[in-house]
Amino acid sequence: MSQHKEHPPEHAEHKGHHILPVLTGAKVWIALLIFTAITVAAARFDMGNVNFTVAMAIATIKAFLVVLFFMGMKYDTNENRIIFFSSFIFLFIFIFLTYSDVLFRELVMK
Amino acid sequence: MSHDAPAHGSHDNYLTHKRGLWSWLYTLDHKRIGLLYLFTILSAFLVGGIAALMVRTELWKPGKVFLDPDGFNQAFTYHGSIMVFMVILPLIPSALGNLILPMQVGAKDVAFPKLNLLSYYVFLFGVILAVATLFTSGIDTGWTFYAPYSIRTSTATIMVVTGAFFMGFAAILTALNFITTVHKLRAPGLTFGRLPLFVWCIYATNIIQMLATPVIALTLMLLVFERLMGIGIFDAKLGGDPVLFQHFFWFYSHPAVYIMILPAMGIINEVIPVFSRKNVFSYWGMAGAVFGIAVVSFIVWGHHMFVSGQSETANFVFSLLTMFVAVPTGIKIFNWVATMYQGSIRLTTPMLYAMAFIFVFLVGGLTGVFLATVSINVHLTDTYFVVAHFHYTMVGGAIMAFMAGLHYWFPKFSGRMYAEFPAKISWFLIFLGFNVTFFPQFILGMQGMPRRYYSYPERFTNLNQISTVGSYLIALGFVLALFYLIYGLLWGKKAPDNPWGAETLEWKTSSPPPHENFIREPVVTHGPYEYQI
Ligand SMILES: [Cu+2]
Numbered sequence: 001m002s003q004h005k006e007h008p009p010e011h012a013e014h015k016g017h018h019i020l021p022v023l024t025g026a027k028v029w030i031a032l033l034i035f036t037a038i039t040v041a042a043a044r045f046d047m048g049n050v051n052f053t054v055a056m057a058i059a060t061i062k063a064f065l066v067v068l069f070f071m072g073m074k075y076d077t078n079e080n081r082i083i084f085f086s087s088f089i090f091l092f093i094f095i096f097l098t099y100s101d102v103l104f105r106e107l108v109m110k
Numbered sequence: 111m112s113h114d115a116p117a118h119g120s121h122d123n124y125l126t127h128k129r130g131l132w133s134w135l136y137t138l139d140h141k142r143i144g145l146l147y148l149f150t151i152l153s154a155f156l157v158g159g160i161a162a163l164m165v166r167t168e169l170w171k172p173g174k175v176f177l178d179p180d181g182f183n184q185a186f187t188y189h190g191s192i193m194v195f196m197v198i199l200p201l202i203p204s205a206l207g208n209l210i211l212p213m214q215v216g217a218k219d220v221a222f223p224k225l226n227l228l229s230y231y232v233f234l235f236g237v238i239l240a241v242a243t244l245f246t247s248g249i250d251t252g253w254t255f256y257a258p259y260s261i262r263t264s265t266a267t268i269m270v271v272t273g274a275f276f277m278g279f280a281a282i283l284t285a286l287n288f289i290t291t292v293h294k295l296r297a298p299g300l301t302f303g304r305l306p307l308f309v310w311c312i313y314a315t316n317i318i319q320m321l322a323t324p325v326i327a328l329t330l331m332l333l334v335f336e337r338l339m340g341i342g343i344f345d346a347k348l349g350g351d352p353v354l355f356q357h358f359f360w361f362y363s364h365p366a367v368y369i370m371i372l373p374a375m376g377i378i379n380e381v382i383p384v385f386s387r388k389n390v391f392s393y394w395g396m397a398g399a400v401f402g403i404a405v406v407s408f409i410v411w412g413h414h415m416f417v418s419g420q421s422e423t424a425n426f427v428f429s430l431l432t433m434f435v436a437v438p439t440g441i442k443i444f445n446w447v448a449t450m451y452q453g454s455i456r457l458t459t460p461m462l463y464a465m466a467f468i469f470v471f472l473v474g475g476l477t478g479v480f481l482a483t484v485s486i487n488v489h490l491t492d493t494y495f496v497v498a499h500f501h502y503t504m505v506g507g508a509i510m511a512f513m514a515g516l517h518y519w520f521p522k523f524s525g526r527m528y529a530e531f532p533a534k535i536s537w538f539l540i541f542l543g544f545n546v547t548f549f550p551q552f553i554l555g556m557q558g559m560p561r562r563y564y565s566y567p568e569r570f571t572n573l574n575q576i577s578t579v580g581s582y583l584i585a586l587g588f589v590l591a592l593f594y595l596i597y598g599l600l601w602g603k604k605a606p607d608n609p610w611g612a613e614t615l616e617w618k619t620s621s622p623p624p625h626e627n628f629i630r631e632p633v634v635t636h637g638p639y640e641y642q643i
Contacts (some may be wrong), residue, residue, distance in 0.1 A: 061253055090321050097427065098357045101412065104421035 142209030158192035191254030202373035216297025233280035240273030257344035299634035311376025326362035374511030386453025402438035463514035470506030495555025521605030543583025
């Protein structure tokens with residue numbers, strides 16, 4: 001990573017052809033396995049409405065690892081980063097507004 | 111690329127550049143691909159139109175006319191799915207967009223011509239897959255494929271849904287292609303502030319297509335998994351949530367309404383300034399409103415679900431948010447009228463369709479505000495009021511605008527003129543027929559006639575018969591259009607390069623344009639609508 005900070009101009013030229021070092025890849029992989037174990041462990045506890053938040057939080061961290069390292073977003077241009085991450089806004093809208101339904105359904109019964 | 115044997119020497123154009131069926135099926139020319147789309151989509155329009163006439167004929171009187179109840183369910187399902195997925199969604203962006211957009215930005219072609227051809231074949235495959243079910247058990251879920259019925263029915267849901275999946279994929283490819291084209295291939299001097307508004311509208315549409323279409327693809331695949339493997343996602347019996355299907359479905363399908371409408375608005379944006387001989391009123395207001403609509407379209411989907419068992423909190427939120435759609439839409443309608451104000455208006459066929467669009471779309475939009483109000487929606491939901499409303503927006507919007515665009519650009523892509531007189535008669539039949547068909551449905555809906563019902567009480571007979579007569583008028587109008595357009599295509603008088611005196615780039619080249627659009631790369635020095643009357 002430090003090499004990249006040294007050569008920012010070259011960086012823009014070889015668009016997205018960054019090759020992930022094996023060691024980094026392995027570390028990310030192990031991190032993903034650990035988070036998978038946490039997902040399974042968390043599923044054993046019933047935390048009510050928080051279940052979903054916890055599961056999504058873990059999944060989001062995993063997704064970020066994949067996006068940053070395996071999809072190379074960490075090494076990409078700012079323009080592409082903005083475009084990529086703005087798509088999460090729409091995912092957020094989808095989940096947030098759907099939850100304005102799911103979380104408040106019981107109120108209908110009263 | 112080889113220049114051996116151009117058919118007419120100096121008159122070489124994209125239609126004569128290469129000959130033979132293969133040169134069409136394997137073409138990379140955006141204009142030819144546009145025509146392939148146009149031909150495919152209009153064929154689907156014919157099938158969907160026949161299904162519509164079957165529905166209206168069956169509703170001539172209560173009880174059986176000629177279809178049994180299952181046949182009726184299939185007729186309205188095919189009408190809806192064909193018209194939505196195979197006609198209105200791709201009609202303007204893929205067919206007219208391909209024909210015109212690269213020329214309007216002054217490019218030789220789209221950014222990825224091979225991808226463009228691929229997207230056509232992916233689309234065609236989807237169409238064939240879905241239409242082929244006509245020869246199997248058919249489909250009877252309605253175009254919305256609501257769970258759990260779509261999971262349990264014995265009809266060919268999977269094939270149709272997979273077809274829709276492929277059509278969506280094609281739309282994503284086309285969207286990607288156009289976005290890249292607009293960013294990278296604009297002619298020198300064509301700044302974003304000088305882009306024709308049609309390009310802005312298609313561009314905003316493409317963004318919606320890229321963001322929303324994956325969601326419907328995902329939804330339809332979940333449906334297939336549930337049907338095939340019994341995974342409980344949407345069916346309550348299996349532990350799923352049927353209302354969740356509606357969230358997934360409408361998260362795409364409401365923005366999809368704007369995939370249909372924004373390109374339509376784009377055409378109106380072109381036609382009205384040209385035939386009013388005036389610069390468009392508030393260029394940035396128009397372009398900004400398009401993006402306003404695009405953004406708002408993503409946060410209003412729950413208005414389709416007010417009676418689905420969705421929470422009251424969600425009903426309140428979605429009702430409120432939906433009201434915001436009226437703001438950018440109002441800006442657009444105001445600006446069109448303001449553009450026409452004190453203009454030198456010529457009532458050519460494209461202009462007549464554009465004015466019909468404004469009228470019809472206004473009725474559709476305003477009844478949308480009624481329906482967005484929860485207390486009214488509870489009474490009107492799933493009645494003919496809703497049917498009338500979305501036909502006023504989708505048909506009145508997309509089809510009227512498509513007809514405006516088709517006539518407006520007909521001289522450009524065919525190199526010949528259509529005959530104005532029969533075109534005006536046809537416009538009159540379609541416009542009149544449209545209102546005769548759908549206006550009575552507002553009344554029927556308010557009186558309580560539910561949509562998708564096979565029969566109805568005696569007292570609804572008159573209004574239903576008026577509506578049916580109207581649908582025949584529309585059909586007559588389209589048949590007439592088919593005849594004079596084919597006549598124009600083959601024997602019409604030769605079109606000049608710029609018959610309407612328009613300023614946008616597609617009119618700066620010959621009619622029909624040469625293989626790569628422009629002999630010399632155009633240079634843009636002013637905005638797209640700067641007319642001296
Ligand atoms: Cu909607």
